[in-house]
Amino acid sequence: MSLVEVKGVSKRFGGLTAVSDVDLTVKAGEVHCLIGPNGAGKSTLFKLIVGLFPPTSGSILFDSADITAERPYARVQRGMSIKMQAPSVFKELPVLQNIQIALQERCSGAERAREEERLLDLLNLTQDRDKMAGALSHGQQQWLEIGMALALRPRLLLLDEPTAGMSPEETFKTGELIKSFNAGGMTVLVVEHDMAFVRQIAQRVTVLHLGKIFARGSLEAILQDQQVAEIYLGKTHAH
Numbered sequence: 630m631s632l633v634e635v636k637g638v639s640k641r642f643g644g645l646t647a648v649s650d651v652d653l654t655v656k657a658g659e660v661h662c663l664i665g666p667n668g669a670g671k672s673t674l675f676k677l678i679v680g681l682f683p684p685t686s687g688s689i690l691f692d693s694a695d696i697t698a699e700r701p702y703a704r705v706q707r708g709m710s711i712k713m714q715a716p717s718v719f720k721e722l723p724v725l726q727n728i729q730i731a732l733q734e735r736c737s738g739a740e741r742a743r744e745e746e747r748l749l750d751l752l753n754l755t756q757d758r759d760k761m762a763g764a765l766s767h768g769q770q771q772w773l774e775i776g777m778a779l780a781l782r783p784r785l786l787l788l789d790e791p792t793a794g795m796s797p798e799e800t801f802k803t804g805e806l807i808k809s810f811n812a813g814g815m816t817v818l819v820v821e822h823d824m825a826f827v828r829q830i831a832q833r834v835t836v837l838h839l840g841k842i843f844a845r846g847s848l849e850a851i852l853q854d855q856q857v858a859e860i861y862l863g864k865t866h867a868h
Contacts, residue, residue, distance in 0.1 A: 720763030
């Protein structure tokens, strides 16, 4: 069952074609990684899926509904939740209050209190609940923001380079966190270039290169693809 279908989508900025005639399917219940060297068009494609850019041509479906022309908030109402690359937590507010703000649309009272505890526990931030979000480590701020995206109980969680700037240990913990959401049935689409992290979490992989689909398939098939290794050499080694 496809949750997201991108059909023949292109995006041009003046004379530059950032994404060219891309087809991408994200199946319900999978962790799908979108990888490729810098400048491959990954972030542009991500922004097309979440509605931050309109496509120049092609269409985007979410759960069989055509959302090509919908604004980002309408896509969120359908069940998409997004975490962009730079953390955008409320740094001058405590951790718990950040979670409360994210939950306020969806639940209140005892249900909200339960959800607060569940998310703090999931993110390993229970002991930091009263700390100002700005005082957390970079990795913890990223986890808090993932938690805020999860507060919507989305059907599709979209993460743009969630491990950027993290230590190897934080990166590994982030991978385990993503696997735990997925085990609970959530579909996750991750834009990433760290191959060790992709190996940890991906079930299926789509490789973009120069704005086009270069390869796609299971993680094993992609890791064994000599051409994929070559486009990464000098960027991120795919051995």
